[in-house]
Amino acid sequence: MQNQVKENYTISGFFVFFLIAVSQKTGIVSNFQSLVVRDAGQDAWISVMLLGLSLHLIIWMVYKMLGYPAKDVIDLHRTIFGNFMGNSLSLLLVGYFFIISLFVFRTYIEIIQVWVFPTTQTWALAAIFICMIYYFVSGGFRVLTGVCFFGFLIPSFLIFFLYFPIRQGDLQNLMPVLNHSFLDLLKASKSSSFIYFGIETLLIYFPFLKLPEKTAKWAHIALHYGTFEYTVLTVVTLMYFCQGLLKHTLWPSLGMTKIIEFTFITRFEYIFIFLWLMVIIPTICIPIWCCTRIMKRVATLKPRLSLPFILATLLIAALMFNERMNIDVFEKFIIEMRFYFIYAYIPFIFIIYVIRAKIGINRK
Amino acid sequence: MNSNIHKALREISKSGDFVQKTITVQGKLLHFSYYTSLINHEQFHHDLLSFIQTSNCEIENLDDLKALIPIEGIKVSSDLKQISLSLTKGSIFLQIDPHFNEGLLVDIADLQLGLRKNNNTENEYSVIGPKVGFVENLDTNMNLLRKGMITEKLIFEEHTVGSVSKTRIAIAYIEGITNPQHVNTLRQRLLDLDVDVVFDSSILEQLIADNSKTPFPLLLSTERVDRIKYSLINGEVSLLIDGSPYAISGPVTLFSFLISPEDYYLPWILGSFFRLIRYFGVAVSILGTSAYVAVLTFHYRVIPMDLLGPIIESRINVPFPPLLEVLFLEITIELLREAGSRLPTKVSQTLGIVGGIVLGQAAVQAALTSNILLIIVSLSALASFTTPIYKMSNTIRFLRFPLIFLASLWGGLGIMLGLMFILGHLMRLKSLGMPYIVPLFPFRHKDFSDSFIRSSFSLTSKRFSFTRPLSIKRYSVQKNKDTSDDYDNE
Numbered sequence: 019m020q021n022q023v024k025e026n027y028t029i030s031g032f033f034v035f036f037l038i039a040v041s042q043k044t045g046i047v048s049n050f051q052s053l054v055v056r057d058a059g060q061d062a063w064i065s066v067m068l069l070g071l072s073l074h075l076i077i078w079m080v081y082k083m084l085g086y087p088a089k090d091v092i093d094l095h096r097t098i099f100g101n102f103m104g105n106s107l108s109l110l111l112v113g114y115f116f117i118i119s120l121f122v123f124r125t126y127i128e129i130i131q132v133w134v135f136p137t138t139q140t141w142a143l144a145a146i147f148i149c150m151i152y153y154f155v156s157g158g159f160r161v162l163t164g165v166c167f168f169g170f171l172i173p174s175f176l177i178f179f180l181y182f183p184i185r186q187g188d189l190q191n192l193m194p195v196l197n198h199s200f201l202d203l204l205k206a207s208k209s210s211s212f213i214y215f216g217i218e219t220l221l222i223y224f225p226f227l228k229l230p231e232k233t234a235k236w237a238h239i240a241l242h243y244g245t246f247e248y249t250v251l252t253v254v255t256l257m258y259f260c261q262g263l264l265k266h267t268l269w270p271s272l273g274m275t276k277i278i279e280f281t282f283i284t285r286f287e288y289i290f291i292f293l294w295l296m297v298i299i300p301t302i303c304i305p306i307w308c309c310t311r312i313m314k315r316v317a318t319l320k321p322r323l324s325l326p327f328i329l330a331t332l333l334i335a336a337l338m339f340n341e342r343m344n345i346d347v348f349e350k351f352i353i354e355m356r357f358y359f360i361y362a363y364i365p366f367i368f369i370i371y372v373i374r375a376k377i378g379i380n381r382k
Numbered sequence: 383m384n385s386n387i388h389k390a391l392r393e394i395s396k397s398g399d400f401v402q403k404t405i406t407v408q409g410k411l412l413h414f415s416y417y418t419s420l421i422n423h424e425q426f427h428h429d430l431l432s433f434i435q436t437s438n439c440e441i442e443n444l445d446d447l448k449a450l451i452p453i454e455g456i457k458v459s460s461d462l463k464q465i466s467l468s469l470t471k472g473s474i475f476l477q478i479d480p481h482f483n484e485g486l487l488v489d490i491a492d493l494q495l496g497l498r499k500n501n502n503t504e505n506e507y508s509v510i511g512p513k514v515g516f517v518e519n520l521d522t523n524m525n526l527l528r529k530g531m532i533t534e535k536l537i538f539e540e541h542t543v544g545s546v547s548k549t550r551i552a553i554a555y556i557e558g559i560t561n562p563q564h565v566n567t568l569r570q571r572l573l574d575l576d577v578d579v580v581f582d583s584s585i586l587e588q589l590i591a592d593n594s595k596t597p598f599p600l601l602l603s604t605e606r607v608d609r610i611k612y613s614l615i616n617g618e619v620s621l622l623i624d625g626s627p628y629a630i631s632g633p634v635t636l637f638s639f640l641i642s643p644e645d646y647y648l649p650w651i652l653g654s655f656f657r658l659i660r661y662f663g664v665a666v667s668i669l670g671t672s673a674y675v676a677v678l679t680f681h682y683r684v685i686p687m688d689l690l691g692p693i694i695e696s697r698i699n700v701p702f703p704p705l706l707e708v709l710f711l712e713i714t715i716e717l718l719r720e721a722g723s724r725l726p727t728k729v730s731q732t733l734g735i736v737g738g739i740v741l742g743q744a745a746v747q748a749a750l751t752s753n754i755l756l757i758i759v760s761l762s763a764l765a766s767f768t769t770p771i772y773k774m775s776n777t778i779r780f781l782r783f784p785l786i787f788l789a790s791l792w793g794g795l796g797i798m799l800g801l802m803f804i805l806g807h808l809m810r811l812k813s814l815g816m817p818y819i820v821p822l823f824p825f826r827h828k829d830f831s832d833s834f835i836r837s838s839f840s841l842t843s844k845r846f847s848f849t850r851p852l853s854i855k856r857y858s859v860q861k862n863k864d865t866s867d868d869y870d871n872e
Contacts, residue, residue, distance in 0.1 A: 029824075030824065033825075130795060134680070134681075134793070134794075134795065135680070135792075135793070135795075146792070146799060150799060150802060150803065150806075153803065153806055153807075154806050157806060157809065157810050160809075161806060161809045161810055163823075164805075164806075164809040164823040165802075165805070165806065165809070167822075167823050167825070168805060168822075168823070279686070280686075281686065281688075282685075282686065282689060283684055283685075283686070284683065284684060284685070284686045284687075285681075285683045285684050288681050288683075288684050288794055289684070289794070291795075292794040292795055292797070292798040293798070295795065295798045295799065295802060296798070296802065299802060
């Protein structure tokens with residue numbers, strides 16, 4: 019039952035940093051600031067920070083569940099729920115990962131249509147991205163890790179451009195600190211929770227890491243980095259926007275980059291959006307890869323066969339969302355779904371796993 | 383088996399340069415068969431004929447004859463196949479009259495005929511450093527390498543490739559440094575190869591490369607002796623081919639192609655600076671014109687007002703969209719380059735002036751292109767020639783064309799898509815089974831000391847880890863530099 023990954027397909031454990039950090043970056047170009055500010059006001063950054071810190075617990079659970087010996091969630095499902103139930107649950111995950119990649123995919127196309135090419139047809143953009151995704155995913159997991167690596171490193175320098183909104187911002191906007199109730203802060207955390215997600219793919223690619231148990235620290239460091247980045251970004255956003263405007267801004271981060279000007283470049287947000295492709299492509303590719311991986315493990319379907327099928331579905335599904343309203347509803351759904359998956363489902367199987375392990379020891 | 387080899391040979395070769403001569407020595411008839419185009423005639427007359435004709439000994443059988451001739455490696459043979467093969471390699475076949483079923487094979491091939499004696503590395507020039515290059519002769523090339531590395535660990539492993547050309551090749555590596563895995567991979571690929579004629583090392587390079595569906599060269603080919611020495615000492619395996627002045631070396635990474643030997647001959651600060659300039663050149667060469675197309679077609683808002691003025695002014699009379707304008711100039715430059723490399727040196731210099739200056743100026747005055755584009759195109763053409771290895775600079779020049787088309791379709795997004803695609807492609811490439819873009823991915827921080835910059839020799843005392851050498855240390859670092867300042871000691 020154990021399906022050991024051959025060593026020449028594995029990646030060195032510290033690359034988990036890039037795999038997690040890149041998927042967490044996607045939220046930067048979204049409306050999370052306006053969502054979080056609705057409940058927590060100027061204390062939004064505390065909510066964002068709390069949320070990031072709470073995820074350490076989830077990562078710890080994942081590593082505990084899947085380590086010793088390394089396995090993926092499919093094996094875990096089988097041991098916990100038996101073969102049939104476990105496999106069905108794993109197949110449900112295909113849908114979950116598909117929806118995640120669809121969400122990232124569609125939102126990026128929307129950004130391009132709104133900010134850069136208003137007249138371009140969705141299908142044309144979607145089709146060229148699909149080709150790209152096919153090329154990367156069919157390269158295997160190591161190529162995907164490489165894309166994550168570059169997708170993290172190259173756009174990372176963008177954080178220095180926060181200097182411009184900071185220069186324009188007003189520290190008074192953050193005052194008074196902590197005048198919201200704890201419950202409000204938690205509510206705000208929940209509404210913006212989608213920004214940190216990206217750790218659930220760890221459930222599938224875990225056995226691809228070399229010595230995964232020993233390199234857990236890199237996953238935590240990635241989360242730390244993400245938390246730091248988002249907290250800084252939220253603080254800067256709060257300094258730059260007044261809260262009333264922020265609540266109705268769809269892409270606050272892009273709005274802030276708009277003011278950046280050099281002697282040879284204005285409208286910096288174009289560069290920002292194009293560079294963002296490097297973040298978006300791996301974030302779509304990894305869930306897609308997870309889909310094909312689950313199908314391979316559960317239904318023994320060859321990835322070469324399942325991948326074109328999944329991508330075709332992705333293309334058609336992306337074309338169905340043609341209005342902002344649709345995407346909005348979809349976003350709300352995604353936020354709920356991911357929240358419960360991370361904070362309910364993973365602890366749930368963790369508890370069952372622990373109980374089973376205890377019983378197993380007692381029986382021996 | 384034909385007992386009369388003399389006759390059989392006549393029947394096998396109908397070629398005009400196949401000669402059969404008969405001379406009489408002391409009443410015996412001696413028959414010679416050889417290709418007159420292959421043998422060394424001086425050696426034939428001085429070392430062979432004169433000894434036989436002036437000798438006083440009885441020539442009764444082949445052994446007597448063998449003792450007479452002062453040349454090594456004489457074989458007695460009666461195997462027709464072997465004889466005819468040796469003849470086509472430049473041997474001479476000697477028979478004594480009644481015994482037509484066997485004879486002597488004497489190797490007096492003239493391998494130097496028509497070959498140049500030296501090569502000035504004109505295609506991979508460096509101002510400082512040795513200028514000796516490989517030539518078309520395998521023995522000379524092995525001699526050049528052996529002279530520079532006085533060690534018995536330098537191994538040449540000879541094979542023959544090509545069903546018609548029977549080209550001699552030599553796999554060179556240093557025992558105890560080069561990972562045997564690479565030698566085995568290379569040897570296996572060469573032995574599995576079926577090809578008729580090997581014209582040049584580049585053909586072999588393409589045939590044994592890991593992936594042929596790529597514009598990138600997956601093995602390094604160079605005519606510089608110092609470069610191959612450097613590759614060998616770093617644990618790579620090299621391949622020398624008879625008849626080609628270019629040696630092949632691998633496994634290599636993308637970044638090996640941007641290394642020039644001159645980096646090591648200059649102080650490391652200058653060497654690093656020039657290497658960075660080269661990387662910048664690659665970026666300009668790939669992105670220059672496509673960025674122009676993207677910006678002027680879609681994103682003119684990215685240009686600040688002050689800069690937009692001059693650009694509009696220079697383009698105001700140009701009737702074409704940026705894509706056509708760029709393609710027109712790029713193709714002109716490519717034509718110039720192609721014509722320049724096909725024409726004799728003196729003509730091509732004149733052509734460069736006519737094409738470059740006259741055509742460019744005229745194109746601007748005729749309002750076919752803008753001044754600014756002319757600058758960008760010539761800059762990016764210039765930048766592409768900074769790449770030290772010719773094959774890689776071709777690749778880099780080629781890559782801009784898909785990017786130009788993508789830029790005209792999707793602007794900056796198209797360029798980014800193209801770059802991502804190239805990146806993904808690079809990550810999938812392998813050179814002799816090793817990943818192509820180490821030290822970036824897989825990440826090897828130790829190899830960074832000699833990648834984008836050339837660090838000082840005290841930091842590059844270890845070999846590259848991507849070649850997986852058997853011993854990682856090259857030399858120990860000497861600390862005998864006088865860097866002490868007066869300040870602490872005065």
